Amino acid sequence: MKYAFQDLVDLGTKIFLAAGLNEEKAESVSRLLVTADAMGHTTHGLAQVPFYVKGLKDGTMTIEGEPEVLQDRGPTVVWNGKRLPGIWLAEKAMTLAAERAKKYGTCTLTMREAHHIGCLAAFLPAVTEQGMIAILATSDPSGKAVAPFGGVEPVFTPNPYAMGIPTEGDPILVDISCSISTVSMAGRLNAEGRRFPGKWVQDAEGNATDDPSVMLSEPKGTLLPLGGQEYGHKGYGMALMVETLTQGLSGFGRADQPTGWQGSVFLQVLDPEAFAGADSLKRQTEFLAETCRNVKPADVSRPVRLPGGKASVGLRAAKAEGLELYETIMKGIEPVAEGFGISMPSPL
């Protein structure tokens, strides 16, 4: 069952309006959730609607207001997101950083206490379409699931780091977390009675395993950093970098022992015109993308792909032909919509 892209955006917008957000915030959050679904990041798409609505109802997601500007020097900006909808904040921040980057060459914005900003890759095309490079990273100082290398207690969230890179064609969209997998993936696999493809988690004693249930049983296991028990110092290093950029530069984080779902955010836009030029950048990135696509694959039926390639194709297809969602996603939204007296869209 497929739905029109805009019908899904309208559905989410109506729900968030009913939950109290204004039109601008409701539309931004809904559109970027549907964009995430279309890009294949289904854990960070409309599946979040029930959680966001719950947050708006219980006051853990702020309904009204603007981010507080803690410092603004032009090329550097710090916001307090005041637990406002993170997706709307991140889109607003990315728009500002892109404008500023055109003026200053780069713009770096850090934000403390946004709410959840969702799927990082969804924010990147707006910048790559302008021929610029976008960097976006986030962490949640109230959460911990990832162990430092050599340890068996959690310290970090998966701390994703993303970069949007313009080419002559579809952008390269890198979006990688510092842990091999995530808590939500462990939950999904566990519910489906499946296992990880490798030893991606460890139990509380530090035994690496592919069994996702160790993340749910007591004492709780931990997500392994990228590289696992073999060379997880690399993922550990990445986790420390993202914590520093998101929490350290925004001046609020684990040292404050905050509680409640939130997002600390680092974003940076780099304008190639302030370096060797936009054409020079695309010449290199297009050559690189083409080189990778032409590499002999290990399995002839699976050509080498570029990160984000499938997401761009998916997004175009969803806008042109509609979008299929996991059944469980629509089932999760239905009671929320019903509670507000909002009718579900008809499939195409």
Place this chain on the structure above:
Amino acid sequence: MKYAFQDLVDLGTKIFLAAGLNEEKAESVSRLLVTADAMGHTTHGLAQVPFYVKGLKDGTMTIEGEPEVLQDRGPTVVWNGKRLPGIWLAEKAMTLAAERAKKYGTCTLTMREAHHIGCLAAFLPAVTEQGMIAILATSDPSGKAVAPFGGVEPVFTPNPYAMGIPTEGDPILVDISCSISTVSMAGRLNAEGRRFPGKWVQDAEGNATDDPSVMLSEPKGTLLPLGGQEYGHKGYGMALMVETLTQGLSGFGRADQPTGWQGSVFLQVLDPEAFAGADSLKRQTEFLAETCRNVKPADVSRPVRLPGGKASVGLRAAKAEGLELYETIMKGIEPVAEGFGISMPSPL
């Protein structure tokens, strides 16, 4: 056999002077090579002397001159390194970026065609000592050893990415490459008849293996990206990011099909005073470091460490008590020094 830190710096300086570099360049390159040794990065320390001298002799490393400024907007700078000694260029660039960051909040410098810049971590303490964050990444567009995820032909160099993070104590120094290992490590293990601790490389057909000899036999194998054949899309993504920042922004790279050992460089300094403040940054990073150190280790005899912790201790110890080098390193330098009539230092 230990040598005084300064004696080793003097040895390298004399050799590079004899090979034609001026005092400033010779001292900078030598001091940072010895620093790399003291920090434990022994493949990127004095072991490089014979190769650098060879480069200076055959003209592949430029002896005289200054980098050409291709663009300078204040917070953004692009240099052509003209194959001048990369270590000297990188130190000079980092010094400039640190000065500029204090003025603009951040400074980003990209450089095409430097020569090899050596050990990334060695450049970071000069910035973290000023309470700022330093980012440094490099690639070599003339080299390729790392396969993209799903491919069996090489596209990338290991493309290291490093970040220096100030804390109340020793800095956190992250220095990670996008591949699990390196060509030089494969060579070292192969020479010693050893294997990688895991399946870190693959042969030309795409069979993952711990056998380093596949990197030397024909047809040549490839280094696997971080995550290997299981989740190497992550290391592949990192490799693309580093290529973009180093070659894309500097406007010279693989698209130009350059030949000969070189380094494309990206560096960025972020001054926390332009964000939430230097004290706020250190408050978060120190808390994080302390949290990690106190995490229960998987093996009680191996407490959780911070990246760069051992390097800082090693550097202090080397300066105070002297430095022990692999026998093969001094053996490699000896004929070079002899050729110039330079006597080797006496051990302590």
